[in-house]
């Protein structure tokens with residue numbers, strides 16, 4: 001019964017497609033569980049708009065120690081030739097995610113005072129510290 005076999009395959013394909021759409025919808029609606037301060041937006045690197053900035057070059061953060069006000073926006077620019085991240089290692093949730101060469105991201109400092117170490121998740125020897133006060 002070739003016709004009935006084709007119909008069966010078509011039904012399976014539709015079911016798979018519906019599931020994929022549902023998955024995309026769930027991801028799109030996710031807000032990350034809240035907590036704040038863990039979002040980052042990336043864009044092509046361009047002229048700096050001013051404000052606080054950390055540059056990544058030659059496997060180093062510059063500066064590697066930074067003091068900002070609570071909730072300050074920090075622009076992270078990757079001027080290196082490989083992908084890096086700037087990711088809080090404890091006490092905070094800021095994270096640029098993977099920053100390809102030539103990309104930048106904006107992170108938000110924690111709203112509470114303290115010292116918040118960060119590293120690059122790809123190269124853990126790359127370290128820095130954000131001081132909020």
Ligand SMILES: [Cu+2]
Nearest residue numbers: 084120122123
């Ligand atoms: Cu790195």
